[in-house]
Amino acid sequence: MLQRPPAEPGMREDEVDTPALILDLDAFEVNLDAMAARLAPTGAKLRAHAKTHKSPVIAGLQRRRGAVGQCVQKVGEAEILAWGGVDDILVSNEVVSPLKLRRLAALNALARVQVCCDAPEAVPLLEEAAAAAGHRLGVLVEIDVGAGRCGVAPGPEAVALAERIAASPHLRFGGLQAYHGGAQHRRRPEERRAAIGGAAEAVRRTLEQLRQRGLDCPIVGGAGTGTFELELETGLWTEIQAGSYVFMDADYGRNEEAPGFRQSLFVLSQVMSAPRGTGRAVLDAGHKALPTDSGLPLVWGRPGLRYVGATDEHGALAVEDAAVPALGEKMRLVPGHCDPTVDRYDWYVGVRGGRVECLWPVAARGAMA
Amino acid sequence: MLQRPPAEPGMREDEVDTPALILDLDAFEVNLDAMAARLAPTGAKLRAHAKTHKSPVIAGLQRRRGAVGQCVQKVGEAEILAWGGVDDILVSNEVVSPLKLRRLAALNALARVQVCCDAPEAVPLLEEAAAAAGHRLGVLVEIDVGAGRCGVAPGPEAVALAERIAASPHLRFGGLQAYHGGAQHRRRPEERRAAIGGAAEAVRRTLEQLRQRGLDCPIVGGAGTGTFELELETGLWTEIQAGSYVFMDADYGRNEEAPGFRQSLFVLSQVMSAPRGTGRAVLDAGHKALPTDSGLPLVWGRPGLRYVGATDEHGALAVEDAAVPALGEKMRLVPGHCDPTVDRYDWYVGVRGGRVECLWPVAARGAMA
Known part of the structure; x- marks a missing residue:
């Protein structure tokens, strides 16, 4: 079955259901334009x-x-x-x-x-x-x-x-x-x-x-x-x-002199468990949501939090020099590898300025044959 | 989009389009019965x-x-x-x-x-x-x-x-x-x-x-x-x-005293390239078709062939003490990990005695939220 969209236009990003494939439209358009400008001459x-x-x-x-x-x-x-x-x-x-x-x-x-x-x-x-x-x-x-x-x-x-x-x-x-x-x-x-x-x-x-x-x-x-x-x-x-x-993705980011494009693709994930006294938290996105063929995802914009392990439906978050995130908090993750990650989802959720602007189907999701 | 079924009932297994998720119905039913018998008393x-x-x-x-x-x-x-x-x-x-x-x-x-x-x-x-x-x-x-x-x-x-x-x-x-x-x-x-x-x-x-x-x-x-x-x-x-x-899957098979169930799940894959003089072949199933979180798949029933590397859409096959398989040949692979593999497909192709017996939808494919 096609999955229901995790959002509707106009929602705030933190209202988007998780896990969801987020496309940061500003960064995405900068990338589109940059490649076009580079090739034009x-x-x-x-x-x-x-x-x-x-x-x-x-x-x-x-x-x-x-x-x-x-x-x-x-x-x-x-x-x-x-x-x-x-x-x-x-x-x-x-x-x-x-x-x-x-x-x-x-x-x-x-x-x-x-x-x-x-x-x-x-x-x-x-x-x-x-x-x-x-x-x-x-x-x-x-x-x-x-x-x-x-x-x-x-x-x-x-x-x-x-x-x-x-x-x-x-x-x-x-x-x-x-x-x-x-x-x-x-x-x-x-x-x-x-x-x-x-x-x-x-x-x-x-x-x-x-x-x-x-x-x-x-x-x-x-x-x-x-x-x-x-x-x-x-x-x-x-x-x-x-x-x-x-x-872009985490693995391209590991290239020295990495390609000069912006990270526009994210998986939005939610803290679903934060066992007391353990100094760790669990996200609702494991390797079914974020394939690990090219390594683990990175936590975006949250210093001190590190995604350290993926099982089927869970992501383990280590908390280093940061407050343990609260149950229900949502955060962006940078996929290890963009191609197989996109292929896991039915919908892009296009976001600009903190709001959902558009939904686009990942129309060829699963087209393996 | 939902992908079209890769087969129809009555087809021979070697006519099934690839990559396809094959369920060996005899082995599957043995597993169902074995668990029921074990728990009954x-x-x-x-x-x-x-x-x-x-x-x-x-x-x-x-x-x-x-x-x-x-x-x-x-x-x-x-x-x-x-x-x-x-x-x-x-x-x-x-x-x-x-x-x-x-x-x-x-x-x-x-x-x-x-x-x-x-x-x-x-x-x-x-x-x-x-x-x-x-x-x-x-x-x-x-x-x-x-x-x-x-x-x-x-x-x-x-x-x-x-x-x-x-x-x-x-x-x-x-x-x-x-x-x-x-x-x-x-x-x-x-x-x-x-x-x-x-x-x-x-x-x-x-x-x-x-x-x-x-x-x-x-x-x-x-x-x-x-x-x-x-x-x-x-x-x-x-x-x-x-x-x-x-x-079952390849990873459970690596347990010592592995659980006593039969391998019933396979991905059928086709040789899409066999570059001359290289002693290797390339299958049409990479890690989009066979997630590698728990290791690479195994080639089933073909001694001398080994799946040695997965990229997005390609599987590298090393040929050891065997003839290089012909272009177009199809073979069964044992997934490294059954759960995420099933979640890549829209259809089970149920096979018995070399023929397709049934198609079942992987109805909750992609249900991550």
């Missing part, structure tokens, strides 16, 4: 990653500021965006299920949809789905630029796959997917620089070999919130796929 | 924990086998169960929000609902909600039996709170909540025995003091899948709150 465009926000509303706000489209990781996310008015979508991931490919091709009437490929065996599956839908599907070749996850090797293997795609009657070679996921959270700037330096070398080499074979490469896509300045420096990437920049 | 009843299964359907199957009711952690879960026909519900957790308490009291027309309390300051809130709803609300006093989370101290503090509840016109002292969450996953049997020994001592002492004050204690609730045999041995607990026994 470059040759690169923003293709924001909707795996983070899962919202056609937010996609629309990014588009108004110049984004050319959205990335998604899942066909289910592509559907929600297309149904919500997004008309240019890249599945920045491989899809090899015929059922999913039929669903993806069926979105053609609503949006330009493209997908990634990293295996020659997948090409006939893509061709079949596109042929059945009666149109040409853009396919990007994903190259492994150092993350060691998906992707063919840069260079000849990538070129051979691009040629195979280009030779398929219902496919079009859409470009290169060159995202270094592993580099985004490397803590030291020089580690990130080295990783993206290696990625750039792989892209440059592959582009050169594509040119030699007469293949046009319309898109070089990649880069995330942690490294996009480095990709921009190279001039090689045409589309920046940052997602987290709109929200 | 004892004085204790099962009040199964719906925080694990989030399903009125499964609650109904437990009831048919003798369960007296269900536990939940959240008011939202209580609502879904009551709306789905469950007529005896204990919120085995504290609720201190007036809004939530009004919602809880409003369920009175459908179900006997009780809730826990661990603070004198909360009693007026409970009284007010019950009075407004015009009925008497059963309230259990939670005592901290060693988990160090919620709960008043056993003994005099618990008795004073029970007296305060009993003296409130619209409240009824329902008993003691005595759950040792921290003991369930202690690896060595003697550690678990020591923990529950301490919990039993706390319960015994508090019961004795309640008796001295003339307070009847209708329920002593607690125990989980990892320790319930130990609580049963003491004869003190009247209600066993095990939840995970219906499914």
Whole structure:
């Protein structure tokens, strides 16, 4: 079931039911504008990653500021965006299920949809789905630029796959997917620089070999919130796929020289227990409300309080040099990792000046398939 | 949005769309029956924990086998169960929000609902909600039996709170909540025995003091899948709150002398990439599909394959002494932790003999408030 909204417009933030996903609209808009301003004078465009926000509303706000489209990781996310008015979508991931490919091709009437490929065996599956839908599907070749996850090797293997795609009657070679996921959270700037330096070398080499074979490469896509300045420096990437920049999280905050965006995403939580004489308190948000894959959340704006442990429905709060918070008190937490946190909720509660201004559905919540 | 079901009855399991939550019905029913058989000759009843299964359907199957009711952690879960026909519900957790308490009291027309309390300051809130709803609300006093989370101290503090509840016109002292969450996953049997020994001592002492004050204690609730045999041995607990026994998970499997239930819960996942020459493969289920708070999932029935890393939407598979699985192959994974995994999905896909037999909604998915 869809959960009821935890608030209504006009409420004070402290009246919002908990746990709730709070979007600080001032900080969020500063982030939207900052990315748009940063990209405007470059040759690169923003293709924001909707795996983070899962919202056609937010996609629309990014588009108004110049984004050319959205990335998604899942066909289910592509559907929600297309149904919500997004008309240019890249599945920045491989899809090899015929059922999913039929669903993806069926979105053609609503949006330009493209997908990634990293295996020659997948090409006939893509061709079949596109042929059945009666149109040409853009396919990007994903190259492994150092993350060691998906992707063919840069260079000849990538070129051979691009040629195979280009030779398929219902496919079009859409470009290169060159995202270094592993580099985004490397803590030291020089580690990130080295990783993206290696990625750039792989892209440059592959582009050169594509040119030699007469293949046009319309898109070089990649880069995330942690490294996009480095990709921009190279001039090689045409589309920046940052997602987290709109929200930020505790883990990005742990990067040295962290990205210069504001924290706009919070989970509002309530003190549900404060056992006497223990010097601790318990919040009503555990790891079901705040996934811990990238560490524990931080308490926002309450010096002396620290979130020290998560169980399914409880968060343990250590009280250090502060008064034990009262039963029923509410406080903002900074999620450890924004993407999986957003995916836990059905609603964004947009707040400005201490009041709820809007409710937006997390429309692609749970779209894992 | 509610996600579409990933399957239809009659499909073969390998036709199910991925990632999907698979319930092996044979193993699941063995677990249901085994718990019922174990409790039948004892004085204790099962009040199964719906925080694990989030399903009125499964609650109904437990009831048919003798369960007296269900536990939940959240008011939202209580609502879904009551709306789905469950007529005896204990919120085995504290609720201190007036809004939530009004919602809880409003369920009175459908179900006997009780809730826990661990603070004198909360009693007026409970009284007010019950009075407004015009009925008497059963309230259990939670005592901290060693988990160090919620709960008043056993003994005099618990008795004073029970007296305060009993003296409130619209409240009824329902008993003691005595759950040792921290003991369930202690690896060595003697550690678990020591923990529950301490919990039993706390319960015994508090019961004795309640008796001295003339307070009847209708329920002593607690125990989980990892320790319930130990609580049963003491004869003190009247209600066993095990939840995970219906499914099991990788983390319970790591307990020495692990509980004797079968693995019935799986996530079906597909190989979406198998980069040539790397000896690894990538699955379409990362930590959004398989929360990692209690460790990584295990690959089921495929020796030589190991799930070694989760990112948001990808699972890295190491291939050790096995053939690299083919692109598109599907395989079952054992979740690291069943509770948060179930809460990621909208549907159970019930499978028997390789075929989909039923679809059940994870009706209280996301009910965090």
